Amino acid sequence: xxxxxTFGKKGAKTIKNGIWREHPISSATLGICSALAISxxxxxxxxxxxxxxxxxxLTAVIISLLRKIIPSRVRIxxxxxxxxxxxxxxxxxxxxxxxxxxxAMGPYVPLIITNCIIMGxxxxxxxxxxxxxxxxxALANGLAYTxxxxxxxxxxxxxxxxxxxxxxxxxxxxxxxxxxxxxxGAFFVLGVFLWITRTAAGIEPPxxx
Amino acid sequence: xxxxxxxxxxxxxxxxxxxxxxxLKPLYEAIEFIFFYPPARTATAPHVRDPLDIKRYxxxxxxxxxxxxxxxxxxxxxxxxxxxxxxxxxxxxxxxIFACVRKTEIHEGFFVTGILFPxxxxxxxxxxxxxxxxxxxxxxxxxxxxxxxxxxxNPALVGRLFITISFPTILTSGWxxxxxxxxxxxxxxxxxxxxxxxxxxxxxxxxxxxLGIPSGSVGETFRIGIIVGGIFLMLTxxxxxxxxxxxxxxxxxxAFVAGLFGWAPATAEGGxxxxxxxxxxxxxxxxxxxxxxxACCPVTSCYTLPGKYIFGIGCGVLTVLxxxxxxxxxxxxxxxxxxxxxxxxxxxxxxxMRYRSVETQGN
Numbered sequence: 001x002x003x004x005x006t007f008g009k010k011g012a013k014t015i016k017n018g019i020w021r022e023h024p025i026s027s028a029t030l031g032i033c034s035a036l037a038i039s040x041x042x043x044x045x046x047x048x049x050x051x052x053x054x055x056x057x058l059t060a061v062i063i064s065l066l067r068k069i070i071p072s073r074v075r076i077x078x079x080x081x082x083x084x085x086x087x088x089x090x091x092x093x094x095x096x097x098x099x100x101x102x103x104a105m106g107p108y109v110p111l112i113i114t115n116c117i118i119m120g121x122x123x124x125x126x127x128x129x130x131x132x133x134x135x136x137x138a139l140a141n142g143l144a145y146t147x148x149x150x151x152x153x154x155x156x157x158x159x160x161x162x163x164x165x166x167x168x169x170x171x172x173x174x175x176x177x178x179x180x181x182x183x184x185g186a187f188f189v190l191g192v193f194l195w196i197t198r199t200a201a202g203i204e205p206p207x208x209x
Numbered sequence: 210x211x212x213x214x215x216x217x218x219x220x221x222x223x224x225x226x227x228x229x230x231x232x233l234k235p236l237y238e239a240i241e242f243i244f245f246y247p248p249a250r251t252a253t254a255p256h257v258r259d260p261l262d263i264k265r266y267x268x269x270x271x272x273x274x275x276x277x278x279x280x281x282x283x284x285x286x287x288x289x290x291x292x293x294x295x296x297x298x299x300x301x302x303x304x305x306i307f308a309c310v311r312k313t314e315i316h317e318g319f320f321v322t323g324i325l326f327p328x329x330x331x332x333x334x335x336x337x338x339x340x341x342x343x344x345x346x347x348x349x350x351x352x353x354x355x356x357x358x359x360x361x362x363n364p365a366l367v368g369r370l371f372i373t374i375s376f377p378t379i380l381t382s383g384w385x386x387x388x389x390x391x392x393x394x395x396x397x398x399x400x401x402x403x404x405x406x407x408x409x410x411x412x413x414x415x416x417x418x419x420l421g422i423p424s425g426s427v428g429e430t431f432r433i434g435i436i437v438g439g440i441f442l443m444l445t446x447x448x449x450x451x452x453x454x455x456x457x458x459x460x461x462x463x464a465f466v467a468g469l470f471g472w473a474p475a476t477a478e479g480g481x482x483x484x485x486x487x488x489x490x491x492x493x494x495x496x497x498x499x500x501x502x503x504a505c506c507p508v509t510s511c512y513t514l515p516g517k518y519i520f521g522i523g524c525g526v527l528t529v530l531x532x533x534x535x536x537x538x539x540x541x542x543x544x545x546x547x548x549x550x551x552x553x554x555x556x557x558x559x560x561x562m563r564y565r566s567v568e569t570q571g572n
Contacts, residue, residue: 179375188349195353 011136014125018140025148026197030116035149036186038108042165045153047094047101051112053142055086059118060138063126070127079122080113087112117141152189156180213445217241244269263357266447267317273442274324274502276434281427285332286390289427292327295336300326300343307352316357322347325365325502328428329495329542331383333398338379342368362549363509366542373542384424399424403494403538412485418492429498439501448505451517452524456500457491459525464490472533496528499541509549513559520555523548 003012024030031052038048062082063070070078091109094102102109112118121141126134157163160181162170179185197203223230224237244265282289300323308315326343346368351360373380386399402413402423413423421430429435442448468483490496504510504524511520524544531540 175376175379177375178377179371182374188345191353 007136010133014133014137015140018137019144020201021203023144023148023197023201024117024120024141025145026194027201027203028120029194030120031145032190034108034111034115035145035152035190036183038105039149039152039156039186039189040160040181040183041104041157042150042153043101044104045149047098047105048108048112049142049146049149051087051090051094051109052115052117052145053139054090055083055112055115056118056121056138056142057135058086058089059083059122060126060134061131063122064129064131064134067127067129075123075127079119083118083122084113117145148193152186152193155189156186160185213244217244244272264317267321269445269447270321270442270502271324273438273447274328274428276438277328277428277431277498278324280421280431280434281328281332284387284421284430285385285427288390289327289332291336292330292334292339292427293324295339296327296343297323299340300347303344303347303352307356311356313356318357319347322351322364325428326368329365329369329426329498329503331380332385332424332427333383335379338372338376341375342372344368345371358508360508361553362546363503363506366503366546366549369542370546386424387421387430401425401494401538402489403532406489406493407532407538412489413493415488415492418489426495426498429495432492432497435497435501439497442501442505448501449507449510449517451514452505452510452521453500455518455521456504456524457496459522460496460500460528461487461491463526463529467529467533490529490532494532494539495541499528499545500524504545504548509552511552511556511559513556513563515563516552516555516559519559520548520552523551523555 003015006012007015018024022028025032025035034048034052038044059079059082063079066078087110090112091102094105094109121137125137129137154164157165158169159177160179162168162174162176177185180189220237222228224234225231230237278289278293297320300319304315304319323343326346327339330339330342346364346366349371350362350364350367351357354360382398384398384401386394388394389398400408402418402425405411405413405423417423419432421432424430439448439453443450443453465483465487468486500521504521511517524541527544527547528540531537531543537543
């Protein structure tokens with residue numbers, strides 16, 4: 001599949017930026033809080049990523065459709081209302097259909113509102129671009145968030161619980177690494193992940209003065 | 210260092226051609242090499258009288274650790290050698306990889322970390338746990354900060370902390386009784402003095418602690434050897450005496466205060482006296498080892514002289530607080546790591562207070 005043919009020149013660039021060059025977590029260091037807190041089990045990571053992607057898409061479409069009529073002085077409030085509506089939908093759906101997952105994720109579902117990726121993309125991209133591009137951008141960023149969470153969650157679940165999606169994958173003598181189950185342990189994993197992806201993508205750290 | 214050099218010079222004639230011990234000359238020179246290489250001194254100003262580089266610094270620490278190492282092998286058997294070997298192999302690999310990628314030299318600092326790390330573990334720690342610990346210690350504790358001299362925390366303690374939190378059951382059950390491996394005592398494992406004090410209110414006698422009869426971490430049991438090594442480090446000025454001394458004194462003082470307030474564990478006779486509680490806190494657990502070999506680490510403790518006192522006192526207060534009030538039986542590791550994180554702040558405040566007048570004049 002050729003990206004340029006399918007999505008046009010701008011669309012292809014948006015995808016590349018979202019997934020790799022301007023990766024929301026490793027390049028912009030946004031959404032760190034949920035990446036640390038929710039990545040202890042793959043199951044939670046999937047639910048979290050799905051929620052974030054849904055809210056991203058909803059926000060992208062609504063904000064970019066309204067971008068010509070949103071007064072710039074109250075734009076942040078408009079983003080908040082849009083994001084909050086999306087999050088409420090996700091929260092209620094989870095509570096109705098997957099109560100156990102909703103329980104496990106606790107306050108982190110409502111906290112998607114404060115996920116900086118959504119707010120950041122709304123301000124930086126959705127409000128300046130037509131719906132089609134905004135949708136592509138939302139998908140690319142959601143995908144980047146998802147694979148980051150997955151990578152961290154797979155590593156953490158195997159080491160901290162000896163399981164993968166609840167299925168035991170480690171030999172019988174396995175000793176759980178308790179520290180990786182706690183958010184503190186996620187700093188080690190996320191740190192190494194950022195290091196690898198930043199080096200691979202050639203992202204320079206900001207110059208300290 | 211002068212007295213050490215004089216000592217060597219006074220022995221030198223014995224090893225020369227007509228001396229009584231001339232056949233041991235290579236040995237003498239090897240030991241002198243450890244202490245005094247490189248020997249270069251400048252002939253003109255600015256005068257460098259004694260080029261004390263990292264290599265010499267670190268070899269002197271290892272010499273000071275020798276009594277503890279030998280005692281630990283005598284107490285806990287050849288298994289300790291395996292632990293040291295694993296520690297050096299895994300940690301050395303990390304060190305070499307980073308040195309190759311960064312194109313720098315391999316620093317000798319690792320030789321101290323690699324030997325300190327097994328010495329602060331329970332004797333029965335599985336070898337793979339040793340490997341994980343030293344890997345995390347060298348990788349996350351030192352190399353990600355930029356290598357030797359750039360680390361915020363003591364690498365050996367970072368490794369110990371990581372595995373303590375990761376594998377709580379392994380790290381609290383591996384207390385082999387000293388001498389059990391050669392059948393000197395019947396018990397295979399026994400509770401540490403700190404655990405005994407916490408759970409049963411029994412204070413181990415000071416003479417037992419000094420000789421290393423109760424169980425404990427690999428290197429911390431033979432306390433006479435630790436004291437000798439620590440004093441040797443202070444005399445050679447490799448470690449600054451201010452940190453260990455203020456640490457130990459404050460542990461004594463605050464344990465005494467805790468005893469006066471009745472926070473000491475009650476013994477069968479109806480409460481330990483404040484004095485015996487203070488003495489027990491000074492000798493028991495890993496305070497001596499931590500103060501002599503870890504708190505005074507020149508990289509991670511304070512640079513300023515008043516800062517060194519504050520650092521030592523902070524360690525002492527935290528150690529007693531954790532021992533008396535927390536769920537953990539031992540607080541030395543936590544207290545040193547916590548104070549490590551405060552060391553730059555303490556230095557900053559000390560400099561601000563001392564040189565405030567200079568700064569305002571400059572402006």
